[in-house]
Amino acid sequence: MSSRKYARTACAAALAALSFGVQAQISGGSVKIGVLTDLSGTYSDLAGSGAVLATRMAIDDFIANEKPSFKIEVVTADHQNKADIASNKAREWIERENVDTVTELVTTSTALAVMKVAKEKDRIVIMNGPASTPITNEQCNDVSVHYTYDTYALANGTAKAVTTQGGKSWFFLTADYAFGHALEKDSSAVVTANGGKVLGAVRHPFPGSDFSSFLLKAQASGAQVIGLANAGADTTNAIKQAAEFGITPKQSLAGLLMFITDIHALGLKPTQGMFLTTGFYWDRTDETRAWSKRFFEKQKKMPTMVQAGQYSSIYHYLRAVKAAGSDDTSKVMAMMKKTPINDFFAKNGQIREDGRMVHDMYLVQVKKQSESKYPWDYYTIKATIPAAEAFQPLALSRCPLIKK
């Protein structure tokens, strides 16, 4: 070995040792993110491959901007909205593939199942798709972050706005499972608190396709507002059929969980004038437009709040890993909670002790066809609901982690 070659090898070895030293805190030398989502079922448009894309975008941007010393890997899987598949996959990822954080988890039942596994194995869960409030209440734990929205925030935004604007009597069309019940319960509370009255509710099987029977019951109730405590195809079919049966516009509909992909699928004709609450709208600021256009180029659809939240949460997670110099669960969680979130998605967002990320939400109204000037120009932002009001206050928390 010539002396020059020797020097080079020695340098390389020293560098390697040095970088090893830096990475010593990162288990397996890389940070591994699992995206466990619905890649094929009813929620695959609002989360699904778009959430996977958002994750990859977050990682690429993080590497370009922050030049981390560790490697970042992604694994993805389809949980098919089934709790058992989700928890098995999460367990397999954590035990065999050393995944550091399991993310997305649309559908509450899958989220709750994976939270249990993560707590047991001491790994982080970051949830963007699921909606139910038990995630940060009865079932809360210290390894979970519920990032984008929840049923409380939606009910609070939409039900409050509609009730205070004169929609005093309500009837609910509710998907007959945990999420629908939670949404109905949260919304009813808001309606009553704002001087409205709930005349009744009908629980429909999930998933359903023909809602005309249920809609006629809602019509017969004489309520001014029919609250749709369901999601995805159930909501779109109900809206379409309400128009068909002449229920709208005599009675108005309140979509309690609607995504921009639902509006896009239905078109503006049956949806115009509806109020809804969202954590993100692509056409709100220059920053949101810039990011969303990058997303659109690859996905050919504008991002939902779940997908935008996925990007923001992954970026926040990676920054916390870098700042903590470790992928250790408690260190990263502490760093994530300590650091405020400031990006295109949230301003001064904060992860609370119960795992709830609180940030501003937006009350929007769906535009009329005549007002929509370009593709995906769907919403008028009616109000910004400040973070402090948007989410359930800690004083009402049922999470055992909150000491009162």
Place this chain on the structure above:
Amino acid sequence: MEIFGISTALLGSQLLIGLINGSFYAILSLGLAIIFGLLNIINFAHGAQYMMGAFVAWIALTRFGINYWVALIVAPLIVGITGVLIERLMLRRLYKLDHLYGLLLTFGLALIFEGVFRDQFGISGESYEVPELLSGGVNLGFMFLPIYRGWVIIASLTVCFGTWYMIERTKLGAYLRAGTENSAMVQALGINVPLLITFTYGYGVALAAFAGVLAAPIFQVNPLMGSNLIIVVFAVVVIGGMGSIMGSILTGLGLGLIEGLTRVFYPEASSVVVFVIMVIVLLLRPAGLFGKS
């Protein structure tokens, strides 16, 4: 006026809606019954073929400007031709094997079709406007009936009873029925049984696609629209008696009505009532209400 605390107006409207849903069940279970009757194949792709009918209509309208009325003929034809190809290229090889193989093949095909459409169009689905001539509705006093829903009942009953007439009362139908009983004998009499079988499968599939076009303006056209419906339709066929033509039509309509009533009195049970009836029927009459044991 009230019956069991439910106003007659609400009851009447729910029965009418039950009849509309029953029309879909009838036309879909009819297709399944014909296919099972002659081919002994349990066509699990039926729901996917229904979905394809709706999508072909939507594509025809949005990409080629072909209107609803033309689509009502063209979509079943196109989907029916894919059925003919499936029969010729794949199903044909399975007739000598157990039922299970046909079920597995068609189930696999259903997954592939749904996957392809999901990949192309996403899951949120597409909206198909009600054709102008049938838009709006009439006030029946006890309910507001969208004209289109009325049309669904008329169209599907016409097709169902037309099909029944063709099978039970025409010469072609006689060949079909004879082929079901003893295909070797019919073949020996100089009738091209394989062609008859191909035609039957194509026709059954076309019926599914026809129901799909009928459904397009009512439901959001999405890749999984058939998979939600097909399980109920299978129950309808079992209750009616596998392979019974009139049985499947009447059972379809009847179960639609029962489901409608369940939605009035106990909506939570409306998705299982059909299966409860199926269990009872299987216990009391294993061959189904109209089946020959």
